Structure formats: C-alpha cells, structure tokens
Amino acid sequence: MQKNVYRKNFSLIIVFLILISIILVIAFITAYNLTGKYVENEFASKKIDVLEQTTKPYTDFFQNKIPEITSYQGFLDSSSAAHYATSVLNNYAFVRRVIFYDIQIGAKRDAQAPLGISLKSVTQFRPSGGKIIAAKSRAGNEDDFMQMAYKLNRFISTADTLSVPSQDEVFKTFYDVKPDKISYLNVPRRQDIKMYQELRKSGSSSVFFKQNMLTFLLDPNYLNIRNPHPELYQHISIQPVVYDPLDIAGDKLVTDVALSGAFSNFKLYFISDKTHLQAEMNRRFMPIGGLVLLIYFFVVLTGWLIYRNLSINLKLFKLQYDFINNFTHEFKTPVSVIKIAGSNLRGESELSDRQLKHYGKILDEEADKLNDLMNRLLSFTQLENRSIVIKREGVDVESFARSYIDTFKIKYPNFKLDLVINDTNFFYTDPVLLGSVFQNLIENAYKYSHPQNKELLITISHEKKNILFSFADKGIGIPKTELNNIFKKFYRLENQYNQNGSVGLGLAFCKELVNFMHGDITVKSKVNQGSEFIVTLPYQT
Secondary structure, three states, rough: OOOOHHHHHHHHHHHHHHHHHHHHHHHHHHHHHHHHHHHHHHHHOOOOHHHHHHHHHHHHHHHHHHHHHHHHHHOOHHHHHHHHHHHHHOOOEEEEEEEEEEEEOOOOOOOOOOOOOOEEEEEEEEOOOOOEEEEOOOOOHHHHHHHHHHHHHHHHHHHOOOOOHHHHHHHHEEEEEHHHEEEOOOOOHHHHHHHHHHHHHHHHOOOEEEEEEEEEEHHHHOOOOOOOOOOOOEEEEEEEEOOOOOOOOEEEEEEEEEOOHOOOOOEEEEEEEEHHHHHHHHHHHHHHHHHHHHHHHHHHHHHHHHHHHHHHHHHHHHHHHHHHHHHHHHHHHHHHHHHHHHHHHHOOOOOOOOHHHHHHHHHHHHHHHHHHHHHHHHHHHHHHHHOOOOOEEEHHHHHHHHHHHHHHHHOOOOOOEEEEOOOOOOEEEEEHHHHHHHHHHHHHHHHHOOOOEEEEEEEEEEEOEEEEEEEEEEEOOOOOHOOHHHHHHHOOOOOOOOOOOOOHHHHHHHHHHHHHHOEEEEEEEEOOOOOOOOEEEEOOO
C-alpha cells in the first residue's frame, strides 16, 4: 500500500486553526468595540439615575414637606411657624430662607387690601451659626404676596364648594414655583371657601379669616450630589444652564442634564477622563473576553477530539490492513509451497523415495506453520474472551528454561543464549501459557537483533511475592515514542527487520497471556543497544 494513503492533511488542520484564530480576533475586536459603545451609551443615559438620587430630597420636600402647611388650616403663628421652618432648614440644606406670611381675609377693600386680602405680619427664618434666626417685619416680598393674593381671590370667586379642587387647580392656585423660589398658600377647606364667598356677599368689615403663606428661597449649590455610578462619572458639579466651557480637552467626555422645578435654571454637569471610562470598558470586557476564550478553547478541543478520533480510526484501519496483508502473506507462502509440492506429487513422472520423503517433509513443515499461525490467532481470541482455563502445575524453573534454550540453540546455531537463576527453583504456574511467553520473547530477540550480535540473557529471580523473568537482548532497540504501542494488537514497528513475516500479534499475545496469569510485562529499551522485557508473575509454591 502506498505510503501517502496514510498521510494526514496537516495543511487542513493549520487552515482550521488559522480560521478559528481569525474568528477569535474578530470576536475580541467586535466585543471590545460593542463594550465601548455600551459604556458610552451608559455615560449618556445613567445621568438620569444621578439626577433622581441628587434631587430626591428636593422631591420629598416639594411633595411631602410643603403640603404639611395645609394641615395647620391657616392657624400658624410665629411660634408654630418657627418650629416648622426649623424642621425645614435643618433637614433640607438647599433651603436657605423661609418667609412666613400671616394673612387675613375680609370683605373690606381699600388701598391696604384691594382684594380683601391683607398681611398681618411677615417673619423671616434663616440659619446662622448652627441656629435658626427669626426676624419680623411688616412686609416681605410684595410681588410674591400680591401674585398669590390674586390667585386666591380668583379661586374664591370661581370655586365650586360642592367638590374638592383637583390637583391641577391646587398646583396652579396655591403653588408659585420660580427659579430658586417656591411660594405656597395653604389650601382652604370647602366650608372655608363657602364662608369666604358669603363674606364677600355680606360685605361685613368686622369679620376676618386667617390664611398662611410661606416662601422658600432655595440654593441648588447646597444639594448633595449623589453618584451611584462612580465607574462612569468622575466629576459631577452643579452649573448654570448656560454653562458651556470651550476649553474642554479632547481626552474628556462631557454630558449634562437639567434640574427641574425651582432649580430649572441649573443643571448637573458631568465630566470624565477617557482613561477613566477605558478602565470601566476593560473591566466589563474581561468576562466577555473570558467567555470568548472559553468558546475558542471549546472549539479547539472539539476539533482536537475529532482529529484524535479520526487518527485513531486511521491507525486502526492501517493496523487492520497490515494485519490482513501480512496474515495473507503468511498464509500465501506455505499454501504456495504446499501447492507446488502437491503438483510435483501429482506429476506423471515417477519420484524416488528420497524425493517423496523430501516433499512429505515440506508438506509437514508448511502444514505446521499454518497450524501454528491458526493456533496463535485462535489462542489470542480465546484469551480476549477469557475462555481458557489456567492449569497450574509444578514447574522446575531451570529445567523449564533450559528446554527452550536448547530448542532455540538447535533452531538457530548462531544464537547465543545464557541463563541466570537467582534463589528460585520451583513454583506453580501454567507451563503451556508460560512456554508461549518464552517462545515469543526468545523468537523476537533473535528476529530483531543484528546478524553479528544475536545474544539473549534470561534472568530468573524471586522478589517478595513475585517471580521475575528478564529477557535482555542486544538487538536494535525500540524508540521511546513506540514503547507505548508495541503491546497493541496488530501493531508493527517499521524497520528493516520487520518488512514481512509479522502480523503484529507476538507482543500483544504475550501481554494478554501474562495479564491472564495475573502478572505484568514491562520493557526497557535503547535504540541500537538492546531491549529488556521483564515478566512478573505471582510466586506460588
């Protein structure tokens, strides 16, 4: 069979590795770029989280704290107003001043109270040195008061006393939100509005009702900036809406988001170095890169397993092919000889007694070869199927070994065989199975030795509970890369001594025999120096 039939297509393997490596690089680049885009998108979108966290106290103040004023129903005085203002100024640092307006509503309309709504007193509260300072005056911000008074007057004139005012009406009438300032008027009850309307109709000048109005002056610079995403935003500040510096370096990313309500003239200004975001990109890319590498190694491992499976199948195919080829050759030679001898015997010419004996001997020897080959294959099959029974008999070690040495000396006169026995005389084993091991190992030692150096030293020794048989030759040796394969069925070493006449069963048969007898066989070898096969069997007496 041509050698190139078994050639492995390494170029295809290299192309496969290059292809998946290119895919790996593309996957890395794509994943890294997508991670970068994702981080940049988060830089632009997660600012809403910062806005919500930063303005959360303001939202609580606007939605919960300010409406508490209504619960006093207009009966706040300077003392209770001071208590309320203190709770606001202590809990909401962005509130810098609270102005309390004590208002009265009557029917009298004059220059002092053109709408029938007038001020009794105005008190200002502000923090100073850790304390709340109160200062009374007759007037506060007249514009704030007058604007709220006009809203209230219009509401009283048109209000439906049979229904509760809607949230939209409450916000439009009783709130006045301006930059850095919120004014709030307590929401009167329906019966109060009805009394206000009746008071306007009666025109009584001696009856007055109370209302409370508070104005809160705010400063956004006292907001506590809360940054739930420090991995994205390196620096956050509160700046005017018109703030737009022109000297921003190219290595920085900038974004902003406007504040709402009374802080609508300010914004949160975000700025980060690109290296800061680069670190976050790298951190997020690491698990993705690890997953890509894991997939890559999985694909490589799968490819390697497929390749290994194909290689094993190829080797098995080669072994089976060589086995069939060599086995056919082994059969063909004796069959051809037998056929030739048979043809001569059937010939018309008469044969002498000497020729008849010669042809008879040839037929007998070739038949023995065929029988030996068939018996070896049959025995190997029986060993694999464990259909042979071990017949233990007492064996005299020296006599047993000498019988095989003498046989091979007669068979191969140029074969130098020596025997060394150490402290071992007698033990129990199956002499037929052990004899097969001897025969195969001695035959191999002769076959794989140089013609001028055919030597074999057989050493038998007793070690603990085992008996050791060492077969050390000075033959061609076995390469290290082949030591794990020589005991495989149908495996043949490629060398000049093994071109024909072997089916790859000898050493495999020996290993099966030794294992069947509950022993072990090992080999030590150096190329061109020789090999030593060591058979270890249980020592039984």
